[in-house]
Amino acid sequence: MSVISHISEKIGRSFEKGRPLHCFHSLWDAVDTFLLTPAEVTKEGSHIRDAVDMKRIMITVMIALMPALLFGMWNLGYQHYLSVGMETGFWSCFWYGFLKWLPLVIVTYISGLAIEVAFAQWRGHQVAEGFFVTGFIIPLIMPPDVPLWIVAVATAFSVLFAKEVFGGTGYNFLNPALVARAFVFFAYPSVISGDSVWIAESADAVSGATPLALVMNGNMAQMPSFLDMFVGTIPGCIGETSKIAILLGAAVLLFTQVASWRIMLSVVVGGFVTGALFHTAGVCPVNGWQHLLMGGFLFGAVFMATDPVTATHTKSGKYIYGLLIGVLAIVIRVVNKGYPEGMMLAILLMNIFAPLIDYCVVKVKVKKRKLNISKHRIKL
Amino acid sequence: MEFRIRKGLDIRLDGEARREVRPLETVRYYVSPSDFRWLKPQLLVQAGSEVAVGTPLFASKEDERVVVVSSVKGTVREIVRGERRSVETIVLEAFPSDPFRKQVDFAEPETSDEVASLLLSNGLWPFLRQRPFSVIPSPDSRPKSLFISCFDSAPLAPEHNFLLQGRAEEFREGVRRLHQLVGAGCPIHLCLRDGAENACFEAAENVQFHHFSGPHPAGNVGTQIHRIDPIDKGECVWYIHSQDVAAIGRFFLTHILSFERMVAITGPCIKSPCYYTMVYGADISTILQEQIEAKNARIISGNILTGKQLSQSPHVRLYDTQLTVIAEGGEREFIGWLLPGFRKWSLSHTFTAWLFRRKTFNHNTSLHGGRRAFVMTDVYEKVFPFEILPLQLLKACLTDDIEQMEELGIYEVDDEDFALCEVVCPSKMEWQKTVREALFRLRKEIGDS
Numbered sequence: 095m096s097v098i099s100h101i102s103e104k105i106g107r108s109f110e111k112g113r114p115l116h117c118f119h120s121l122w123d124a125v126d127t128f129l130l131t132p133a134e135v136t137k138e139g140s141h142i143r144d145a146v147d148m149k150r151i152m153i154t155v156m157i158a159l160m161p162a163l164l165f166g167m168w169n170l171g172y173q174h175y176l177s178v179g180m181e182t183g184f185w186s187c188f189w190y191g192f193l194k195w196l197p198l199v200i201v202t203y204i205s206g207l208a209i210e211v212a213f214a215q216w217r218g219h220q221v222a223e224g225f226f227v228t229g230f231i232i233p234l235i236m237p238p239d240v241p242l243w244i245v246a247v248a249t250a251f252s253v254l255f256a257k258e259v260f261g262g263t264g265y266n267f268l269n270p271a272l273v274a275r276a277f278v279f280f281a282y283p284s285v286i287s288g289d290s291v292w293i294a295e296s297a298d299a300v301s302g303a304t305p306l307a308l309v310m311n312g313n314m315a316q317m318p319s320f321l322d323m324f325v326g327t328i329p330g331c332i333g334e335t336s337k338i339a340i341l342l343g344a345a346v347l348l349f350t351q352v353a354s355w356r357i358m359l360s361v362v363v364g365g366f367v368t369g370a371l372f373h374t375a376g377v378c379p380v381n382g383w384q385h386l387l388m389g390g391f392l393f394g395a396v397f398m399a400t401d402p403v404t405a406t407h408t409k410s411g412k413y414i415y416g417l418l419i420g421v422l423a424i425v426i427r428v429v430n431k432g433y434p435e436g437m438m439l440a441i442l443l444m445n446i447f448a449p450l451i452d453y454c455v456v457k458v459k460v461k462k463r464k465l466n467i468s469k470h471r472i473k474l
Numbered sequence: 475m476e477f478r479i480r481k482g483l484d485i486r487l488d489g490e491a492r493r494e495v496r497p498l499e500t501v502r503y504y505v506s507p508s509d510f511r512w513l514k515p516q517l518l519v520q521a522g523s524e525v526a527v528g529t530p531l532f533a534s535k536e537d538e539r540v541v542v543v544s545s546v547k548g549t550v551r552e553i554v555r556g557e558r559r560s561v562e563t564i565v566l567e568a569f570p571s572d573p574f575r576k577q578v579d580f581a582e583p584e585t586s587d588e589v590a591s592l593l594l595s596n597g598l599w600p601f602l603r604q605r606p607f608s609v610i611p612s613p614d615s616r617p618k619s620l621f622i623s624c625f626d627s628a629p630l631a632p633e634h635n636f637l638l639q640g641r642a643e644e645f646r647e648g649v650r651r652l653h654q655l656v657g658a659g660c661p662i663h664l665c666l667r668d669g670a671e672n673a674c675f676e677a678a679e680n681v682q683f684h685h686f687s688g689p690h691p692a693g694n695v696g697t698q699i700h701r702i703d704p705i706d707k708g709e710c711v712w713y714i715h716s717q718d719v720a721a722i723g724r725f726f727l728t729h730i731l732s733f734e735r736m737v738a739i740t741g742p743c744i745k746s747p748c749y750y751t752m753v754y755g756a757d758i759s760t761i762l763q764e765q766i767e768a769k770n771a772r773i774i775s776g777n778i779l780t781g782k783q784l785s786q787s788p789h790v791r792l793y794d795t796q797l798t799v800i801a802e803g804g805e806r807e808f809i810g811w812l813l814p815g816f817r818k819w820s821l822s823h824t825f826t827a828w829l830f831r832r833k834t835f836n837h838n839t840s841l842h843g844g845r846r847a848f849v850m851t852d853v854y855e856k857v858f859p860f861e862i863l864p865l866q867l868l869k870a871c872l873t874d875d876i877e878q879m880e881e882l883g884i885y886e887v888d889d890e891d892f893a894l895c896e897v898v899c900p901s902k903m904e905w906q907k908t909v910r911e912a913l914f915r916l917r918k919e920i921g922d923s
Contacts, residue, residue: 146842
């Protein structure tokens with residue numbers, strides 16, 4: 095260990111102020127603290143600190159995403175070989191998906207991290223870890239055969255305009271991964287159209303409508319079974335198809351207390367109740383619980399809505415925020431036939447309203463406090 | 475009344491003080507104006523002057539009646555000055571024979587003002603502090619209630635009942651005089667640990683007893699005030715340490731002025747943690763030489779959450795009853811953020827140590843990460859037992875939004891109430907400093923209430 099820290103200390107000297115490589119000190123700091131935990135000790139205030147830091151939290155989220163990623167890679171290959179009518183083994187499916195995923199993730203990280211590091215350098219900050227998760231999520235929610243340059247442009251757009259212009263990780267009010275997806279959706283609608291399935295390099299004859307589109311057009315008979323949707327052996331983005339894998343991720347996030355159970359629960363409740371209401375009213379043939387298994391609803395509820403920065407910050411605000419996401423996602427899905435996947439827009443919309451919800455909750459709390467104090471006074 | 479604190483955190487460390495009392499004898503004593511919050515000192519002695527117990531060393535520039543006095547009989551050895559000639563420390567050297575006590579003659583005080591002037595002239599007034607701001611109260615003001623916290627819930631904190639062992643009578647007298655000082659209309663709240671030994675406190679008269687249970691910060695006076703008699707704008711509450719109540723009691727009971735007290739020497743780096751009797755300001759170098767094994771240790775006056783690191787002029791501050799010594803951190807670990815973390819202490823469940831329910835950890839002073847912006851938004855509420863939104867209040871403090879701070883309840887809190895928020899913060903923010911600085915600006919803005 096001391097050898098590594100000795101080497102890092104030696105290299106680090108060339109990045110100090112006044113040295114030629116000082117202009118890359120943020121990059122070096124990122125690499126250095128990636129390899130070795132920082133040597134900093136407490137100065138003022140509490141003398142001991144919790145061992146958890148942003149890196150640990152972000153790696154926990156990435157671990158939670160692993161089941162969805164691994165399943166998604168296999169499924170990508172499986173769907174491809176299914177569509178071209180070939181039968182292959184587990185590993186060749188997985189390998190096919192891996193090769194599809196790899197360029198996506200590399201392009202995302204290069205384009206996003208370059209901007210992130212440049213801004214950190216410019217501001218004299220350390221590189222924040224937020225993008226590690228964002229860059230990990232983006233390939234999971236993009237259509238697998240999206241052109242790489244679009245991914246690069248979308249990532250750059252989201253990092254720049256959803257995050258860095260506001261001050262970087264922690265200051266953004268929109269979920270950057272969703273902004274990237276929304277960017278592709280609105281700027282290049284032909285690659286991410288809402289109603290046809292995404293099977294990588296599929297034979298033309300087989301490409302068909304997504305389950306959501308099928309339902310909305312009343313073709314319930316052609317829909318895959320709900321068991322398939324739950325297991326995930328249906329076409330779709332890498333991350334969103336397998337509900338089992340997403341629930342595994344949710345378990346990790348809840349167990350480690352990294353994500354808020356309040357948001358997850360209320361999104362699911364909101365979606366379920368709205369779905370059930372539409373079903374009872376006869377507007378939509380799909381039941382409440384079936385809605386939860388379709389499209390990116392669950393992925394959004396577990397990984398996107400729970401982003402602590404862009405969600406509401408107050409406890410009671412989290413219930414309102416989650417509930418409204420669930421409601422809105424189903425409303426967009428059912429009412430807007432042109433774009434059946436409403437989760438992305440619902441979360442982005444509620445991201446915008448999150449500060450307003452917080453504002454109201456704080457006002458209510460302040461009033462309550464005043465009442466409480468006057469009550470105390472009467473008692474005394 | 476019974477109060478149960480649910481939110482909070484007990485941090486377990488090795489090195490709790492055994493119930494054994496040793497004397498500390500030394501000739502060198504230090505008095506630092508920085509031990510008293512925001513006090514601007516006006517020096518009343520010079521290097522070389524002779525002082526007795528109770529001789530004023532410096533007065534507060536805000537109110538000259540508030541003086542800090544010498545705790546020993548001896549000479550002023552040196553006045554250490556810092557930046558812009560501010561007084562950092564007054565170094566005293568005690569005379570060899572019985573330099574710690576002084577007989578004071580006075581007539582029994584009848585009124586509140588007489589008690590106040592006796593406390594002021596003998597340097598006992600600074601024992602009192604007020605909320606908001608945790609400063610020494612103005613001699614003309616009177617509080618709406620007075621709080622005496624009779625237990626400390628901080629890590630490795632001493633037992634107050636043990637600190638006061640054999641001094642129940644002095645404590646009772648102290649409470650009686652404080653009651654005389656604050657007047658009959660002002661309640662005195664005695665906050666006790668539920669189920670602990672409280673024999674020394676039970677004899678107190680004219681007080682309301684409250685029993686608290688639950689994790690730290692149950693023993694913080696801020697938590698107690700919040701539960702019993704919350705403060706609004708324009709109000710003030712006084713509080714005092716139980717050992718200082720006994721010191722006041724001893725003064726009125728025996729007419730002897732003395733600043734002797736008991737301090738717990740604790741921490742994992744201490745060879746045999748125990749209690750020491752010493753006079754306020756005593757140089758503790760000899761204890762440190764005897765007791766510390768580790769080469770790289772941090773010496774803290776107070777507890778690990780709110781204490782002050784000592785370097786020069788090592789002495790236990792007036793409001794502390796504890797000295798903690800822990801190992802310095804800063805060791806780098808290869809890809810530490812990825813490892814399972816069997817021995818890492820965290821409130822979050824992101825390390826496997828949580829699975830195995832380890833009880834004690836080898837805490838050191840490592841920051842365990844780099845400074846970041848707010849990301850996690852619900853960690854503070856888990857350790858903050860106030861009906862106050864911690865995150866929003868801290869944001870208001872950062873942005874200096876006084877109106878918002880007042881609405882959210884800034885007057886009820888002090889930096890120590892945010893110590894646990896600071897400990898668990900994954901973004902490694904310095905919340906105690908933020909709150910203290912915000913309070914400082916607030917006090918400037920509104921004036922002392």
